[in-house]
Amino acid sequence: MTGSLGTETDSPKSATTKIRILRAIDRVLHDTLNCRNAGIVAQLCFSISRELANSSSGRFCDVNPAGFRHTPADCESCVIAARESGPGNGTCEEGDVTQDSCFTSMLKGKCAVSNCTMPCFTLYKDLVLNIIDGLAYHKIIRDRHGNAVDLEFTDVNPAFEKITGISRETAAGRKITEFLPGIKEDPFDWIGFYDQVAQSGKAVTIEQYSHALSRWYQVHLTPKDEDHLIAIFFDVTKLKESEQMLKSLNEQLELSIEEKAQQLKTINNELDSFAYSISHDLRAPLRAVNGFSRALMESFSDKLDEKGQHYLERIRLGASRMGELIDDLLGLSRISRRSLKRRKMDLGILAQGIINELKRRDPERCVELLIAGNLEVYTDMKLMRIALTNLLDNAWKFTSLKQTAIIEVSSTIDKEGRIFVVKDNGIGFDMQYSDRVFAPFQKLHSRNEFEGTGIGLAIVQRIINRHGGRIWVQSSPDECTAFYFTLKNGGEVIVSDE
Amino acid sequence: MSRMNNTILLVEDNPDDTELTIMALSENRIGNEIKHVWDGEEALQYLDDCSLPSLPQLVLLDLKLPKISGLEVLKQIRSSPRTNRLPVVVLTSSDEDQDIAACYDSGVNSYIRKPVDFDQFSECVKQLGLYWLVLNIGPPEM
Numbered sequence: 001m002t003g004s005l006g007t008e009t010d011s012p013k014s015a016t017t018k019i020r021i022l023r024a025i026d027r028v029l030h031d032t033l034n035c036r037n038a039g040i041v042a043q044l045c046f047s048i049s050r051e052l053a054n055s056s057s058g059r060f061c062d063v064n065p066a067g068f069r070h071t072p073a074d075c076e077s078c079v080i081a082a083r084e085s086g087p088g089n090g091t092c093e094e095g096d097v098t099q100d101s102c103f104t105s106m107l108k109g110k111c112a113v114s115n116c117t118m119p120c121f122t123l124y125k126d127l128v129l130n131i132i133d134g135l136a137y138h139k140i141i142r143d144r145h146g147n148a149v150d151l152e153f154t155d156v157n158p159a160f161e162k163i164t165g166i167s168r169e170t171a172a173g174r175k176i177t178e179f180l181p182g183i184k185e186d187p188f189d190w191i192g193f194y195d196q197v198a199q200s201g202k203a204v205t206i207e208q209y210s211h212a213l214s215r216w217y218q219v220h221l222t223p224k225d226e227d228h229l230i231a232i233f234f235d236v237t238k239l240k241e242s243e244q245m246l247k248s249l250n251e252q253l254e255l256s257i258e259e260k261a262q263q264l265k266t267i268n269n270e271l272d273s274f275a276y277s278i279s280h281d282l283r284a285p286l287r288a289v290n291g292f293s294r295a296l297m298e299s300f301s302d303k304l305d306e307k308g309q310h311y312l313e314r315i316r317l318g319a320s321r322m323g324e325l326i327d328d329l330l331g332l333s334r335i336s337r338r339s340l341k342r343r344k345m346d347l348g349i350l351a352q353g354i355i356n357e358l359k360r361r362d363p364e365r366c367v368e369l370l371i372a373g374n375l376e377v378y379t380d381m382k383l384m385r386i387a388l389t390n391l392l393d394n395a396w397k398f399t400s401l402k403q404t405a406i407i408e409v410s411s412t413i414d415k416e417g418r419i420f421v422v423k424d425n426g427i428g429f430d431m432q433y434s435d436r437v438f439a440p441f442q443k444l445h446s447r448n449e450f451e452g453t454g455i456g457l458a459i460v461q462r463i464i465n466r467h468g469g470r471i472w473v474q475s476s477p478d479e480c481t482a483f484y485f486t487l488k489n490g491g492e493v494i495v496s497d498e
Numbered sequence: 499m500s501r502m503n504n505t506i507l508l509v510e511d512n513p514d515d516t517e518l519t520i521m522a523l524s525e526n527r528i529g530n531e532i533k534h535v536w537d538g539e540e541a542l543q544y545l546d547d548c549s550l551p552s553l554p555q556l557v558l559l560d561l562k563l564p565k566i567s568g569l570e571v572l573k574q575i576r577s578s579p580r581t582n583r584l585p586v587v588v589l590t591s592s593d594e595d596q597d598i599a600a601c602y603d604s605g606v607n608s609y610i611r612k613p614v615d616f617d618q619f620s621e622c623v624k625q626l627g628l629y630w631l632v633l634n635i636g637p638p639e640m
Contacts, residue, residue, distance in 0.1 A: 290615055
């Protein structure tokens with residue numbers, strides 16, 4: 001700056017005029033930031049200042065009051081900021097904090113980055129003006145007792161305008177309660193919080209909803225001293241909305257899972273009471289059909305011919321059979337309802353016990369039992385006993401026409417893991433019917449040939465499924481039948497299981 | 499414990515089952531007097547009736563009964579010092595584990611599931627009669 005703009009002998013009036021001039025220069029600086037060459041900007045400033053000094057600056061100010069963007073305090077803070085920003089601007093000394101020397105120093109100051117010739121002021125101004133985060137320089141306004149009562153927005157950057165929708169003209173140099181009166185109704189005490197941060201001297205980052213602006217902001221506050229701080233912030237409303245939506249979706253999901261679980265529980269309870277009702281209510285009329293048919297036969301046999309008695313016998317048998325079917329269905333539903341109680345057990349020992357019982361009941365039969373060693377598994381004892389009993393009952397039954405029946409219980413390993421095998425040399429069946437084997441009440445042999453309701457393998461399959469395994473069959477007529485099944489983790493004990 | 503006579507108290511709400519049970523008892527020549535009641539409330543009233551000269555020798559109790567369930571009747575029988583030693587046989591259609599467990603927990607003497615087939619049922623009643631009315635020594639008179 002030239003000496004004509006600032007001497008220590010200036011009268012107060014002329015000093016005010018000069019300050020106004022400087023503000024105008026500042027505005028020009030601001031508006032000409034697009035000039036890449038800092039020298040051109042400087043030259044521009046000088047020429048304008050000369051021009052203003054020789055004209056009536058008062059009139060200039062009156063005509064363009066909106067052109068003043070800086071308050072004197074703000075200008076001072078610019079100088080302080082420039083001084084603190086690094087050694088490259090070392091030309092700004094304590095005593096230089098006067099209106100003209102402040103600008104001079106800043107324009108002379110060089111960037112701290114080596115080889116960079118751009119003046120500090122331009123560099124920082126560029127940064128402040130182009131950064132996408134909102135920036136605001138604040139001063140805490142206190143009452144005479146020192147209590148924070150308001151917050152001055154000493155200055156703000158263009159991103160602030162964009163983010164908040166509040167223009168620089170509205171905010172800069174003004175108190176927040178003036179341009180955003182809604183701040184007083186905000187449940188979050190912004191002024192109090194800013195004061196607290198300024199007093200603490202420690203930078204903080206918060207995420208807070210502004211009720212006055214109806215937006216979420218992440219605000220990073222850096223205190224300069226106990227009355228001043230810098231706020232860097234950005235709008236996180238969309239993020240917050242997404243977060244809240246995610247949270248509410250999660251809650252809905254949890255609710256719906258809970259609802260589903262509740263529904264399942266209700267269905268299970270219904271199933272339970274249905275099974276109970278079957279067991280109790282359906283059997284009673286069957287007893288009546290069977291019982292009174294028998295009574296009829298006993299008491300009135302002389303009045304019934306052979307055909308009549310035969311029909312009564314069929315009625316009785318039908319009722320008894322239905323009783324069996326109901327019991328089988330109940331048995332099947334019980335397997336699904338039972339909670340698994342796994343323990344270590346050996347399928348070989350279990351199979352031996354079951355075959356011993358079959359031998360005891362049918363001592364005439366000649367059956368050779370081959371059991372492999374080490375068939376240890378970790379399963380529900382009661383259910384595995386039911387499964388193995390059904391498989392061995394079948395093997396026993398379908399080998400009854402053989403001179404020497406052979407039943408084999410063993411295991412092999414393949415890519416699926418451990419596979420257990422129950423094999424017999426019985427009558428077998430045509431593999432085209434293999435998919436019907438495990439369906440309830442499906443039989444591949446007529447009732448006259450072999451007893452049974454056809455529920456056994458359906459029960460076995462359900463038990464294996466409950467243990468996380470699968471079962472399949474290989475058979476060839478008059479040669480052999482082999483049932484293969486897997487168990488979860490190969491039936492091994494896994495501590496974390498269940 | 500009051501003195502017992504040789505009456506059998508049959509608690510059964512189903513008329514078919516009632517008739518079949520009486521039929522089975524009679525065809526097995528069990529000549530005890532049979533007192534039949536239709537529900538749990540009636541059963542408890544009968545047992546509570548102080549004018550009775552004595553308690554029945556055996557109670558045949560169905561579980562699913564109107565008003566007061568068979569299980570509740572059993573519990574009340576066991577909770578009264580007058581009847582707590584009374585032989586009670588549950589005769590029911592249910593073979594649900596929870597029913598069986600609840601009956602044993604409440605001090606039932608025996609739990610029988612009624613078979614559908616009348617021949618089996620008749621055999622069952624015969625065995626019951628033989629065991630509880632002939633072989634078994636009932637609680638002492640008090």
